[in-house]
Amino acid sequence: MNESRELLRIAEELGQLHSSRIAAKQVLDVAKIRQLRKDFLTLMGNASRVRDYAMAIKWSEAVGRWNRDFDDYLYKYLLDDFKNLVYKKVVSERDGKYWDNLIRERTWPFVVEFRVPINLEDEYVSKETCFDRFQRELPRWKNRVMAKARLAWKVLEDFVSWYAGNIGDAPEVDVPVSEKIEMEGFAVTLFGAESAHSAERYIGLFRRALQIYRKRANQVYPWLIHNQLPIRLSFKAGLDAGGEYRSSYILINGYQAGNPEDVAQVIAHEMAHHRFKTMGSGEQDFWERMIRGDVGTIDLRDVVKQFPDKTFIFENKQIMAHDPVLYYQLDGLRYNQSVSRSLSGADTVSDIREYLDGGGDPKVPIHRHPISSYASKNAEEAFCEALGMLVAYGPNSLPDDVLDWLRIILPSSRTASCVS
Numbered sequence: 028m029n030e031s032r033e034l035l036r037i038a039e040e041l042g043q044l045h046s047s048r049i050a051a052k053q054v055l056d057v058a059k060i061r062q063l064r065k066d067f068l069t070l071m072g073n074a075s076r077v078r079d080y081a082m083a084i085k086w087s088e089a090v091g092r093w094n095r096d097f098d099d100y101l102y103k104y105l106l107d108d109f110k111n112l113v114y115k116k117v118v119s120e121r122d123g124k125y126w127d128n129l130i131r132e133r134t135w136p137f138v139v140e141f142r143v144p145i146n147l148e149d150e151y152v153s154k155e156t157c158f159d160r161f162q163r164e165l166p167r168w169k170n171r172v173m174a175k176a177r178l179a180w181k182v183l184e185d186f187v188s189w190y191a192g193n194i195g196d197a198p199e200v201d202v203p204v205s206e207k208i209e210m211e212g213f214a215v216t217l218f219g220a221e222s223a224h225s226a227e228r229y230i231g232l233f234r235r236a237l238q239i240y241r242k243r244a245n246q247v248y249p250w251l252i253h254n255q256l257p258i259r260l261s262f263k264a265g266l267d268a269g270g271e272y273r274s275s276y277i278l279i280n281g282y283q284a285g286n287p288e289d290v291a292q293v294i295a296h297e298m299a300h301h302r303f304k305t306m307g308s309g310e311q312d313f314w315e316r317m318i319r320g321d322v323g324t325i326d327l328r329d330v331v332k333q334f335p336d337k338t339f340i341f342e343n344k345q346i347m348a349h350d351p352v353l354y355y356q357l358d359g360l361r362y363n364q365s366v367s368r369s370l371s372g373a374d375t376v377s378d379i380r381e382y383l384d385g386g387g388d389p390k391v392p393i394h395r396h397p398i399s400s401y402a403s404k405n406a407e408e409a410f411c412e413a414l415g416m417l418v419a420y421g422p423n424s425l426p427d428d429v430l431d432w433l434r435i436i437l438p439s440s441r442t443a444s445c446v447s
């Protein structure tokens with residue numbers, strides 16, 4: 028009952044999205060190139076209205092936004108979709124390579140040049156000096172930009188006419204749609220969901236993760252909810268991690284595996300970066316000292332003697348059941364920057380044996396109280412893993428020492444094990 032109501036709600040929400048958004052598939056034709064060029068010329072025309080430093084900065088920001096979109100349009104969407112046509116054998120490999128190279132070669136100089144030549148003031152250079160230099164540079168810069176823009180429009184026109192003559196019609200460009208919605212009381216931007224495979228299922232999972240995140244964060248550390256950043260749920264390739272902290276928002280990979288608690292952990296982990304970056308340096312120092320002070324060593328010779336199992340360490344049930352602490356210590360080696368490369372690439376106990384046979388140092392640094400495998404990376408990631416796990420799985424998922432450190436730097440957190 029609950030489940031089907033949930034599905035209905037998701038379906039309704041997606042229905043609304045479909046009706047309110049602009050078409051995702053665009054074509055690159057003569058009209059589109061004309062539009063791009065017109066927008067570009069409008070931006071250039073604004074140069075004559077710039078009368079002081081502040082206006083120059085404003086103008087520079089507008090140009091920067093346009094340039095970023097243009098950059099994405101060309102290299103992320105147009106050329107990416109074109110490469111797909113080679114893959115599907117609609118376009119020959121030779122033609123594919125030729126146009127890819129030519130378009131990059133003729134448009135890249137323009138993208139690089141089209142940045143307004145104004146520097147930000149600092150303690151050595153005043154606004155007035157910045158603006159003077161800008162005014163002196165402006166005419167020469169304009170000439171350079173216009174010349175490079177001409178090459179860019181020309182190659183796009185040639186491409187469009189080659190395409191019409193050889194493939195037919197105009198190339199389609201799949202521009203991801205970004206859609207702002209409210210989900211479970213959070214500001215969420217869906218990015219590229221319209222062309223994502225099984226987006227409904229992933230959005231449903233994400234919604235349940237948000238419910239869990241809100242409830243548990245309110246129980247253990249409400250600061251996270253009170254200071255919640257907007258969330259961007261991205262279905263566009265190019266994000267291989269679960270999420271990323273981007274200071275004014277958090278980016279979450281739309282394609283999450285696992286259960287809703289695991290996704291709640293990813294959300295809490297990224298918000299924990301926000302907490303870490305904005306806390307006092309005293310608290311940061313304390314945490315770093317605790318993590319550094321927690322380092323001990325294990326002897327890998329004991330490990331290979333005790334666990335001859337050949338399965339991958341991260342799915343090695345034998346080690347997990349017998350010694351969960353050791354499990355995280357071994358699995359964490361792949362993130363640990365202070366061990367040698369040949370060891371951080373070891374996936375199985377046999378690999379570790381090979382490392383030892385090759386003369387590798389059997390004594391390696393590990394955390395005595397590991398938080399998770401990924402927490403081995405550095406102190407900040409360890410903090411984010413700890414707070415993320417506290418929110419998603421509760422205090423029982425963390426070593427007592429780690430709970431003590433969290434209590435010290437986050438006095439308002441509730442880490443007692445009665446919280447569920």
Ligand SMILES: [Zn+2]
Pocket residue numbers: 296297300408411
């Ligand atoms: Zn992180």
